Amino acid sequence: MGRYAKIMFKMTKGHRGLYLFGFFLTFLGVVFSLTSIYVNKILIDVLNGDAPAGKIAIFITNNIMGGQDFLRQNIWIFALSIIGITTGMALIQTSKNIVQASVNTSIMKEMQLKLFYHIERLPYPKLKTMKNGDLIQTCTRDEEVLRNFVIGQINMIVYTFCIVVLSFLILLTVNVTIAVTSIIILPVLSIYSFFLIKEVRKRYRKTDDSESRMTSKIEENLSAVRVVKAYNNEKYEIEDFEKYLADYETKFIRWRKTSSFYFASSDILVFGQIVLSLLTGIYLGTQGKMNIGDLYLAVTFTSMIVWPVRQVAQILSNLAQAIVSMDRMDLILNEPLEDITTGTNPQYSRRLCL
Numbered sequence: 001m002g003r004y005a006k007i008m009f010k011m012t013k014g015h016r017g018l019y020l021f022g023f024f025l026t027f028l029g030v031v032f033s034l035t036s037i038y039v040n041k042i043l044i045d046v047l048n049g050d051a052p053a054g055k056i057a058i059f060i061t062n063n064i065m066g067g068q069d070f071l072r073q074n075i076w077i078f079a080l081s082i083i084g085i086t087t088g089m090a091l092i093q094t095s096k097n098i099v100q101a102s103v104n105t106s107i108m109k110e111m112q113l114k115l116f117y118h119i120e121r122l123p124y125p126k127l128k129t130m131k132n133g134d135l136i137q138t139c140t141r142d143e144e145v146l147r148n149f150v151i152g153q154i155n156m157i158v159y160t161f162c163i164v165v166l167s168f169l170i171l172l173t174v175n176v177t178i179a180v181t182s183i184i185i186l187p188v189l190s191i192y193s194f195f196l197i198k199e200v201r202k203r204y205r206k207t208d209d210s211e212s213r214m215t216s217k218i219e220e221n222l223s224a225v226r227v228v229k230a231y232n233n234e235k236y237e238i239e240d241f242e243k244y245l246a247d248y249e250t251k252f253i254r255w256r257k258t259s260s261f262y263f264a265s266s267d268i269l270v271f272g273q274i275v276l277s278l279l280t281g282i283y284l285g286t287q288g289k290m291n292i293g294d295l296y297l298a299v300t301f302t303s304m305i306v307w308p309v310r311q312v313a314q315i316l317s318n319l320a321q322a323i324v325s326m327d328r329m330d331l332i333l334n335e336p337l338e339d340i341t342t343g344t345n346p347q348y349s350r351r352l353c354l
Contacts, residue, residue, distance in 0.1 A: 046078075
């Protein structure tokens, strides 16, 4: 796994400043999002006349917003706060999209140039052993899968980590019981996801291989179109291609069924976690240990925690796809290059390898 991490890290060479800045913007987005929800919680407390619970609520209400009496007489402050926070979130999201698009485009250009350069420099005997469909698949689909994982999915992991940690810490200041309840099902969800995603990963690899064979068949027919026409072999080639297409259809449907089953079944655990937090909050409320604002905060934060955690399983599936794509790219990039000066004695080009 360490080798794959190094490969992904090297992909960001020359763009690491912007790449890491994207993580910072993700963290800021989480902070603004949680702040917006907390402001809503304070608004509920003010409207209900409930005393702020927890050190964070007390500090914000009394030290930053002027106290409950002042806020009750100046509700417009909440409107301005929500507008300001929402505007900040929009600016952060826009900036993050621009940064990710910039890094994504730059990495795409460099990776495809490396792959094309390396293919052009491979010895002819080696090129003869490689299927053109596999080469095309690697330079397009595999490169895109790996790049999207490095740019988008790793950022999602950072987002999930930040949202879970910060939400849990804030809930601890409200009520320890509700904080623990908000994550109690997460281990079950993680274990369930781990085992089911292994099957998803296996079926995806079979689907990817089938697609590669189908692409090779198309390329071979286009290359030999004169021969096909000369021997009036169109009907045979169409029927033969239909077999490749049927194989791809079967494997794709099996992959998507398994993936869909995971998301549908994991929804039960996700909603179970939310309902458990809601019922716990209601019980604590009847005991006088939580008010309506705290209950709103607990249920909202629980929802914000469990949905990204479930998404991590999809990221693990995408990681499996990225690893498959890296292995395919290595089959090209780790091949010795032809010496263009003499035309013989292929040499290893460390500079061009990932």
